[in-house]
Amino acid sequence: MSNHEKPISVAEAQSTLESLAKIEQETNTVLRAPLWLNFIIACSYGMMTFSWASTRHDNLWMLGLIISTIVFLLAIAFYLYNSRLLGVKPKLLPKSKSEFKFHLFAGLFFGLVFALTRVLSTNDIWWASYVGGAINALVLAYSLHHYPSGDFKRNTSRHE
Template sequence: MNKDTQAVSATEAKSTLESLAMIEKNTTISLRAPLWLNLIISCAYGMGVFSWATTRHDNQWILGAIISALVFTIGVGFYLYRSRLLGVKPKIVARSQSEMLFGFILAIFFGAIVVFSRELSKDGIWWASYAGGIIAAIALGYVSHRFPSGDYKAGVNKND
């Protein structure tokens, strides 16, 4: 039998880990939407949450929710098309358990924002719809920028 044992020095291991971290950082940067597009998508989502929380009976805020949904959908579609043109394929479906857990936590968080802002607004707390829209927009913008791959483990690196 041929045993091929090679000892890896500490400097080689360190340089390999640094290059892997650089590859992960570059991948994260390439998956990010441009700031202007992230701002449009996040503001459309926040406006949708605000509009939905403000609707009462037959008022016109539902039109704001519909327009926000259209702008949000067009923005996400443009991001996916732009990524395809650049040769980057962003994940749409979770592929690992950590991505699934992160997506589930985000779904609970954003769902709670929508429900609580709507219910508190219906109960007469007028500023709840504003707070819900602002929190949703800021949270979506942060998550989209910081964790574009959908995995919270990939966003742990503090050097970007």
């Protein structure tokens, strides 16, 4: 038993695929945080990485870590609250295997950079804290902008 009474043409199939791609692109645009909020989230996470790598013997960088963590959490809370007000419910947990893999890879990457930055910085490689903070900030800003749905496969925005 078939649901189709006539075969689908190539033009119809291509039109359907283009409309699906457009819907996915519009969904990513709606889920995407504003650039200023993306900047605050990414910079505060980069500052957390830098501050953690720079802490030695209860110095003032621990205060930088605390402040940047508070700013990071407040910015995330503001994004989630603002999204709810706009009628968009951002996903906090992955719903598919590809989303799970993306979240797992991103978490491992950020954790590895965070830990390696601290280890290299405590081994007297002073510039590691700068590089680790910059890497975490830039990668987080890129992933928040280009993959707001948390799914690597569903990225349809090429150069926006």
